[in-house]
Amino acid sequence: MSVSSPLIASLYGQRIPREQLPFSHADIETALRVGSLHEQSGLIKTPRGWRCVRCGNDERSWFASFPCARCGTNCCYCRKCLMMGRISSCTRLVHVTMSLPSERYAVPLAWNGTLSAAQEEAAMEVKQAVLNRRELLVWAVCGAGKTEILFPAIAAALEEGWRVCLATPRIDVVRELAPRFRQAFPRVPLAVWYGGSEERGQIAPLVLSTTHQLLRAYRVFDVMIIDEVDAFPYSVEPMLEYAVSQARKEQSSLIYLTATPSRAWQLDVQCGKRQAAVIPARYHGHPLPVPSFEWCGNWRKRLERGRLPENVLAWVLRRLEQRKQAFLFVPHIDELEAVTRLLQRVDARIVGVHAEAPARAEYVQAFRDGSVPLLVTTTILERGVTVPNIDVAVLGAEDRIFTESALVQIAGRVGRSAAFPDGDVRFFHHGKTTEMVRAHRHIVRMNETAQKRGLLHR
């Protein structure tokens, strides 16, 4: 069996259930016999129960069993990675054992934008980390221009003939980044992996993937970049951490991108345990808008009586009067509905959007088009959605759901464009929390660091 065999070429870099292979039994048997294909059980018996080889799950409660028609026994299966096809105790996972070289690309980068001083510095650090196959955290404030700083490093990797994967928890980001990467690396084949995409699982020199789809890959990437490490679901899901560890080669670099590293990681950076490239300033060189706190009493009780706190209502009215668009964040869906109803009496164009809202994308688009003056939302919109010239308020900033990182992300929606680098960030609360104070301090520190390093032009 040679390297050019279609079976080897099409399966390389993946680890998938045998029954999903589009090849004949005879072909697969031959490949197994000559050792170019390796087969193993999908589930491994452990002293406590089972472990899923694909997703790493070993919690008892995430397994179930069923009378399996394939093996005729009561077969155990993993409920955690079910969305990728069921792995049961009679499933065989196969992967290609040899390593296929990738093509080298001379001068692959066609992007001719310029990096700010802060970006330039970080870009060089990332490039070094990639070339030295190290781990690096890129701690970049919201609006720093994270994507561009990756370009020199990715270009260097492609020149070496390495495979690069950028994984992010959110599918919207994958879709949004694809055209930008195609433009920046026009001659390099790019595969985009998300649930339902035709190309998922396809190995290319450049792969953009949701963290979930990474479960398909096995020991194939020389450069692994994880976007928004702190974001749901990566930080809470050990499964995805496992996926990353399986998808990258043993000798590979690992780059984490985030605006809001966890408490533990921040401490690691401070005491030098974790290498980090910090970008404290936005690409436009203006400081981050600093949130202000405003006590709003027992707002939940007021909501029950069908009223909003006076100062919150005043804040909203002021934006409407000034015709300045704004986001109003609330902790939960129930409150979202109540607040939206009250505000719609003031202005019928106001809408509320939450994660399960079917028309979510439409409302966000309407907001972008300017036909919605104010959008009430839960924390799902804290990342990603970027609209120029807006103000932001949080109602109930003391709620548990508003962690330091959520609040920093929320504040990070404001002042993104160079034309409107400023705006109001207001946290309405019924009792200040540590998380609020940390978020405030986080932003102030970033501004100070930027000032010290001369990255702000003023």
Added chain:
Amino acid sequence: MNCLLCHSSYNPIASWRQLLFLEDVDVLCPRCRGSFALIDGRLCEMCGRPLDEASPSPCADCLRWQEDEQWGGVLVKNRSVYVYNDWMKEVVTLWKFRGDYAIVDAFRRPFVHAFRQSFGREWHIVPIPLSPERLYERGFNQAEALARQLPFPSFPWLARKHSEKQSKKSRRERLETDNPFFLTDCPPLTGKRIVLIDDIYTTGITVRHAARVLREAGAAEVGSLTLVRA
């Protein structure tokens, strides 16, 4: 306890009665449980679909069946447990197509209740079979999984030939295609009352195809109990 569907934790003891009489606790959290819509109130006496006050029973679909010389009277009645709302569609996809067998636990109580209410122990339970090819592909037969929830034995008296996936055909095409079902080695069916078990009743063609085979073998009455009425 964690919910079988959304995996969030919840308190399964909803009432004192439950605690005192050691009733089975619900495997779903109240939010997920509440998203299912049970069929109750006025029904079409034939196919068991929910009807509003003004609509006649049997419904127009069933009248059409009854007027058909070939098919009228083949099936005595169908009863279904749930409405096919968006939530149910998602759950069925997860259960049947993604293959999360364990979800069947969530259906047990209402399914057994519907069985006792509309049928009973004098009815012989026969799950709608899958073709061997489809069974291998899925790993289990969802109708059999439902039949196993009932506190009576079920009988594998039917088998099925492989054919196109039904959801891709129109009503007319489905009606005209050859009957995919045939009898296995089974005892004489003369005079027996049989209830077919399936996951979804859409047009009623599948259960009628199966019912017809059983009737031709002498079954006195054939009805069906399905999880969902689409």
